[in-house]
Amino acid sequence: MSQAREKSQIRDFALAEQGELKIDWVREHMPLLRQLEEQFRQTQPFAGKRISMCLHLEAKTAYLALVVQAGGADVAIAASNPLSTQDDVVAGLVKRGVTAFGWYGATQEEYQAHLREVLDHDPIALIDDGADLATILHQERPEQAARIVGGCEETTTGIIRLRAMSDEGILKYPMIAVNDADCKHLFDNRYGTGQSVWDGVMRTTNLVIAGKTVVVVGYGWCGKGVAMRAKGLGAKVIVTEVDPIRAVEAAMDGFSVMPIVEAAAHGDFFITVTGNQYVIHKAAMERMKDGAILGNAGHFDVEVSKPDLESLAVSVRRVRPNIDEYKLADGRRIYLIAEGRLVNLAAGDGHPAEVMDMTFALQALGLREVVQHSYAPGLHKIPRELDLEVARMRLQSWGVTIDQLTDQQVAYLHSWQ
Numbered sequence: 001m002s003q004a005r006e007k008s009q010i011r012d013f014a015l016a017e018q019g020e021l022k023i024d025w026v027r028e029h030m031p032l033l034r035q036l037e038e039q040f041r042q043t044q045p046f047a048g049k050r051i052s053m054c055l056h057l058e059a060k061t062a063y064l065a066l067v068v069q070a071g072g073a074d075v076a077i078a079a080s081n082p083l084s085t086q087d088d089v090v091a092g093l094v095k096r097g098v099t100a101f102g103w104y105g106a107t108q109e110e111y112q113a114h115l116r117e118v119l120d121h122d123p124i125a126l127i128d129d130g131a132d133l134a135t136i137l138h139q140e141r142p143e144q145a146a147r148i149v150g151g152c153e154e155t156t157t158g159i160i161r162l163r164a165m166s167d168e169g170i171l172k173y174p175m176i177a178v179n180d181a182d183c184k185h186l187f188d189n190r191y192g193t194g195q196s197v198w199d200g201v202m203r204t205t206n207l208v209i210a211g212k213t214v215v216v217v218g219y220g221w222c223g224k225g226v227a228m229r230a231k232g233l234g235a236k237v238i239v240t241e242v243d244p245i246r247a248v249e250a251a252m253d254g255f256s257v258m259p260i261v262e263a264a265a266h267g268d269f270f271i272t273v274t275g276n277q278y279v280i281h282k283a284a285m286e287r288m289k290d291g292a293i294l295g296n297a298g299h300f301d302v303e304v305s306k307p308d309l310e311s312l313a314v315s316v317r318r319v320r321p322n323i324d325e326y327k328l329a330d331g332r333r334i335y336l337i338a339e340g341r342l343v344n345l346a347a348g349d350g351h352p353a354e355v356m357d358m359t360f361a362l363q364a365l366g367l368r369e370v371v372q373h374s375y376a377p378g379l380h381k382i383p384r385e386l387d388l389e390v391a392r393m394r395l396q397s398w399g400v401t402i403d404q405l406t407d408q409q410v411a412y413l414h415s416w417q
């Protein structure tokens with residue numbers, strides 16, 4: 001038995017072949033990562049280094065783990081969300097030599113145990129998604145945290161937590177804020193979330209979006225994508241915000257803007273994408289129409305207040321896979337998709353492969369950067385050159401070329417007289 005198979009804690013190794021097919025499918029559609037895989041195989045930037053990751057355990061992240069492995073790393077990976085884990089992909093990954101911890105539907109205790117297992121791998125570098133590994137390292141394992149050379153953070157919520165740690169001066173190692181790269185949030189958060197949220201909602205509910213009223217809570221990078229695609233599907237879109245600039249943006253993009261309690265009475269579908277907690281709460285739920293459907297696309301399952309929903313409900317039952325019906329005392333029914341976890345991952349396959357190709361190219365390049373250079377502890381931007389390199393690779397993969405500044409134009413742009 002291979003070392004990876006011996007150490008891993010997964011659902012069923014017999015699913016490996018099916019998982020490998022899924023990984024091979026996305027590999028086919030991720031030309032940037034394929035290019036980096038080849039480059040890393042030759043240059044071995046992670047030779048002999050142990051690297052731990054906490055990411056959604058599905059085919060695209062599996063391929064990222066294999067690209068890092070091709071660069072010489074001994075990789076261990078844990079699931080960042082029990083409902084987005086695909087057991088066959090995990091098995092396929094283990095078959096290809098990556099140590100993995102996680103299965104679909106893991107309990108909170110099992111999930112927490114898997115995060116500790118991936119840290120027991122004793123990594124020198126990390127890829128984190130939501131800063132869960134960072135939190136455990138700093139709260140429970142400060143000596144181990146001091147040994148970490150650095151890492152990369154995938155998502156907005158993780159960056160918020162790391163920034164708070166960095167501002168307090170307690171972050172013990174350097175982290176690259178991959179989410180803040182232009183080639184990440186402009187495409188992954190906007191186009192990736194925009195498409196995959198509706199894929200998740202449509203395949204789970206099997207309902208039409210055209211003609212319905214969609215309330216998008218939060219008009220950040222993800223919210224813009226979710227609203228844009230809802231409009232494209234024929235929905236009437238209402239945006240709720242707390243940031244006046246983003247609210248103006250939403251209004252000038254053609255959407256109605258109002259407070260959540262007002263929007264509550266109109267919505268057929270509600271999608272939360274704020275990175276904040278309890279943005280849909282009791283006062284809003286009390287005004288919702290019978291049959292309102294709630295989904296969350298923010299990182300944690302705290303955006304829809306489940307305590308409020310539970311306190312209002314007289315009964316709860318599962319009416320379809322991934323849909324729970326909360327019946328209120330007056331007979332109204334409110335439906336929650338995927339227990340309020342990321343609807344696009346817990347009730348879908350996540351972002352399209354081509355979008356994650358750019359994000360994970362940044363992760364792979366960011367990881368190489370932080371491992372090969374001595375960054376100070378704290379949160380760091382990804383070097384602009386790497387961001388531009390990913391955009392160039394994307395254009396090249398499409399066969400698209402663009403113009404170059406002439407020397408005269410460069411001089412003009414740097415002159416003031």
Ligand SMILES: NC(=O)c1ccc[n+]([C@@H]2O[C@H](COP(=O)([O-])OP(=O)(O)OC[C@H]3O[C@@H](n4cnc5c(N)ncnc54)[C@H](O)[C@@H]3O)[C@@H](O)[C@H]2O)c1
Pocket residue numbers: 155156157158185188189193217218219220221222223240241242243246273274275276279297298299300342343344351
């Ligand atoms: N589903 C996915 O695949 C996916 C992908 C990327 C990011 N995310 C997650 O989605 C969340 C949002 O990410 P983002 O990049 O759009 O962040 P962002 O910071 O660009 O946008 C969040 C927006 O929510 C608004 N907001 C905060 N509290 C609010 C409230 N109570 N009511 C209304 N609006 C409120 C903020 O003002 C802001 O405009 C984060 O948790 C992030 O980690 C999910």
